[in-house]
Amino acid sequence: MDYRQTIANKYSVRDYKDKTIDAKTAKEIRDYARTCPKLVEDIAVDIRFMDYDMVYRQLDGFAGYKGIMINAPHYAILLSEKKDHYIENAGYVGEGICLKANELGVASCWITFEDSKTVIHKLNLVTDKEVVGIIALGYGKKARKITTGAVATGGNYTQADMKKKSAGGAGRLPLQKIVYIDQWGQEADVDTLTERALYDPMDYARRAPSTLNRQPWRFLIDGSKIILTVRDDEETNEYEEQIDAGIAMLYFEGVIEQSLCQIQWKLEPVEKDYGIPEEYKVVASCEV
Numbered sequence: 001m002d003y004r005q006t007i008a009n010k011y012s013v014r015d016y017k018d019k020t021i022d023a024k025t026a027k028e029i030r031d032y033a034r035t036c037p038k039l040v041e042d043i044a045v046d047i048r049f050m051d052y053d054m055v056y057r058q059l060d061g062f063a064g065y066k067g068i069m070i071n072a073p074h075y076a077i078l079l080s081e082k083k084d085h086y087i088e089n090a091g092y093v094g095e096g097i098c099l100k101a102n103e104l105g106v107a108s109c110w111i112t113f114e115d116s117k118t119v120i121h122k123l124n125l126v127t128d129k130e131v132v133g134i135i136a137l138g139y140g141k142k143a144r145k146i147t148t149g150a151v152a153t154g155g156n157y158t159q160a161d162m163k164k165k166s167a168g169g170a171g172r173l174p175l176q177k178i179v180y181i182d183q184w185g186q187e188a189d190v191d192t193l194t195e196r197a198l199y200d201p202m203d204y205a206r207r208a209p210s211t212l213n214r215q216p217w218r219f220l221i222d223g224s225k226i227i228l229t230v231r232d233d234e235e236t237n238e239y240e241e242q243i244d245a246g247i248a249m250l251y252f253e254g255v256i257e258q259s260l261c262q263i264q265w266k267l268e269p270v271e272k273d274y275g276i277p278e279e280y281k282v283v284a285s286c287e288v
């Protein structure tokens, strides 16, 4: 998959045409879901594709922001065995499916929910796994205009260069507010990121979708080490934070592997003291 292009064109769709996905495309998405990359290889995941009539009314009032369920022709229900980091893994896997769908012209949107047991019960699922994700799928009613994201200009870049570089990052924080170098709060500048071939991977990670568009991730660069932290706040729960983290890891990894090198996320705390504030938690780190 061409991560750059797919990420650049992707956005959440809440308004779907009353039209089912054609059989060939649906099969491609299902086949991808069966074999798609995982963040943690040995976590068993089971993805069920269900149609509007089996899901919408059952979950309306229960799933979605304030219980507002998204009305879509299809849904992917992600089920996972419960193991360390299974929610981050679900974010990574689920968003992989959204990107694949997007590549095939199919729009998507994550739908939040409170409790796995209720979803299993309401959807009549027979499973020994936990529900870890609900994703709406279908053809969007209208195309959104991709607008320029906010990135402050770096030394050697003209405004036009920056516009080109940041196209697609609509409604996102500027890169400098998300990426720090050496110490917490020390904002990364575009030239340094470009010299280290990290501009693109960071700029695309910045475009990751997140619950309520909170953009809770901050990246810290320490030499060749990249550390991902995620904010813990009252607007969202731990599940949503972990899904958001998994998605950001996929975006960063997908893009850096296309341009620079393979990476392996280590899902554990880091030793060094970077002055990370209390409300941020280290999720993972990797070497580039």
Ligand SMILES: Cc1cc2nc3c(=O)[nH]c(=O)nc-3n(C[C@H](O)[C@H](O)[C@H](O)COP(=O)(O)O)c2cc1C
Pocket (backbone or CB within 6 Å): 010, 011, 012, 013, 014, 063, 064, 065, 070, 109, 110, 111, 112, 113, 208, 209, 210, 211, 212, 213, 240, 243, 244, 247
């Ligand atoms: C874990 C997660 C849960 C979400 N839940 C909902 C939801 O219940 N309803 C909704 O309309 N959008 C939901 N979204 C979509 C986000 O609001 C959206 O990704 C964000 O506002 C950024 O917009 P964009 O994806 O169009 O760039 C969710 C996104 C994530 C990652």
